[in-house]
Amino acid sequence: MNQSIMNQGTNREAAAARRSGWRAYTRNYDLYLMLVPVLAYYVIFQLQPIYGLQIAFKDFSASLGIWGSPWVGFAHFERFFSSYYFGRLLTNTIEISLYALAVGFPMPIILALLLNEIHLLKLKKFIQNITYFPHFVSVIVVAGMINAFTSPDGFINTIVSWFGGEKASFLTNPAYFKTIYVISNVWQHTGWSAIIYIAALASINPELYEAATIDGASRWKKILYVSIPGIFSTIVVLFILQIGSLLDVGFQKILLLQNPLNLEASDVISTYVYRTGILQGNYSLSTAVGLFNTLINVTLLVTSNAVIKRLTNHSLW
Template sequence: MAKTVQVEASGLASKPKSQTFAQRFFRDFLMNKYLYLMMVPVLAYYVIFHYTPMYGAIIAFKDYTPMKGIMGSPWVGLQHFNDFFGSYYFWRILKNTVVISSYSLIFEFPAPIILAVLINEVRNQIFKRVVQSITYMPYFISMIVICGMISDFTNSDGVINTLLTYFGYDGRAMLQKPELFRSIYILSEIWQKIGWESIIYIAALMGIDQEQYEAARMDGASRWKQVLHITLPGIMPTIAIMFILRMGNLLNVGFEKIILLYNPVTYETADVISSFVYRKGLLEFGWSYSAAVGIFNSVLNLILLITANYISRKVNNSSLW
């Protein structure tokens, strides 16, 4: 017994001291140096294109002119923010951004989930691959081509317009009607992205234990009940994470498609924060003013991201941090 105690005591005494973070990092780097080298381009991308440009955000608090530069331009404080909050455009573009973003969250976000579940229920592998390929294709079409197709289809002599005239539509170009712009935008977003965004949910479905379905079938559960009690709960953590990411980017409505589709007639319902920043900053050369609007948009997105992450952690025990 005494010898055993001595052996254990000597073993405790011979344990190495805890290493510092630098020592652990250096040891891990030697063991995984190629993995660290693979990280360098990614880190360089974020540093160069995401963190370095943040220095230029201070022009939102200055009366910036290119001739004087960022540091030489006079400091004006919150003047641009006050001008934006007090302008006629503030409530209009905020309302349009919130409405279009809400429509996107209500109609576009569930669409790839529904498609993934439906594809998962298909037993014919050939038909499943054909459906996946067809739904993926629009995502890889250029945005300019997509918007050109939408404009052609919805013109007064377009295919969609021609078909609707048989049901009493007046035949006027749809993109010239402010009340139709949001519907056209959301429907085109669903058509373009539903297949590509369903990939992550299909991958999550493949990770569900198939024995659960076998046990459910033995208990007499229908396929609908299997979807409700096995499929959806199985991918719920993935849905929660994607929902949080969507909330963090909710107000960044894709300005490329909106700029390519809207016109002064539809500004009333189509003009959003991102398109307003583009128009003020690049077309009207209001760099400081547009930077202030962009910062306001980023702050709102940050608040939405933190709120969605907190709610998801409390309700679903799934969160980004």
């Protein structure tokens, strides 16, 4: 008898919980409707293409389709690893990525710290607008500007000639390509990337700065002992994310700046995938190369997260 009463009570509580949960859904239906386009985007453009990854292990033919094409195992991976281009592609991708990380990652942090020290609101807003603007410039326009500035009769060569130097065609010289790419990236994205650090700095308790002032701390010491520790967790998370996308070099800009004379320094994995997949129609090989690139990035993400978690006690998960 007692057991029956307890079961009835439990059933009533479960039913009440279900009704309460359903009322919560219906009460906030408009918020859930707003999720539909986002979920649809991810399902169509992010999850559905995963189905096509199997062509990396097949000799894909458009006439046979994905399921009808024969399996070839790891033949495309072996072909890529043994090809003439493999060493150059991997070396260029790693060099450009590490160069961009070493130069580009600290710049938004430095800019955010400097802006945090500016107390004239109008000057601060002006600098922010100037540094944010390049992010919204089309990569095609940026590539055109780089071509114009670095041409033999361009702005940079004009400055060089004023100081008695010899004019050079920078984009046709492989030695200059990586530096041009990294500097243009810093110019274009530093301001935009600094936004998250500025937001993190704004969340630091002002009383910490007041206490540091009372203790006689200089501006530099406030930055070193208050500002940087206050945004350290943000720095760590973004650094791990950068490591996780280390081999995802900016494809569009490199392709637009690439030419036969600088191919030795500018040919990276993403441009090779475009060349073999889109231009040559070798979809299986390009998918295999792209999958290899993704697996390396995932490995770097997991490894860097584990190492940094052990060293700093901060991590993504």
